[in-house]
Amino acid sequence: MKYLQQFGIILAVSFVGELLNYAIPLSIPASIYGLVLMFVCLCMKWIKLEDVKETAVFLIEIMPLMFIPAAVGLITSWNIIRPKLLAYAAITVISTLLVMLVSGYVTDWMLKGEKKGEDK
Template sequence: MKYLRQFSIILLISLIGEVLHNLIPLPVPASIYGLAILFTALAGGILSLDKVKETGYFLIEVMPLMFIPAAVGLLGAYHVLMPILLPYAVITLLSTLLVMFVAGRVTQFMTEEDVQNE
């Protein structure tokens, strides 16, 4: 029952993100609104981490499975992707490396700042 309650909370926040996406005329995906709402609720103490922690861990564990349908969809579009495969691969590689670098630097900055505050 605990997992159902936690999943319901996450779904409710996602629903609020969908509503905001339809109400606010900005090119921001509904999932980003949902993440911002969840982050604000957790950081502001409106929602305690214990209310969503186990289900959040579960969703992170099954996240790789969510990419399988997208990969299969790419296989169906093979004839469209073949002429642009090299530029697509280079852009994907460079953007992945850039994201890894920036995420690593931000993590280092945050952990160093966290150590200094202790």
């Protein structure tokens, strides 16, 4: 029952993200609204981490399974992808490097801020 309650909370936040996607005319995916909303709810302690942690960990553990339908979609679209494969590969490599670079700098910045807080 605990897992159903935790999953219900996650679904409710995701649903509100979907509603925000329809209400706010920006080209931001509903899942991003949901993630930001969940982050705000956790930071403001409206939702306690213990109220969603176990189900969230389970969903993260099975995340690779969620990529199987996307991979099958790529395989079935091979005739469309093939002529532009080099462009797709370049975009993938560049965006991956950019994400790694930005993530590293943000992590570094947060760790430095954490150390400054400990020094006070």
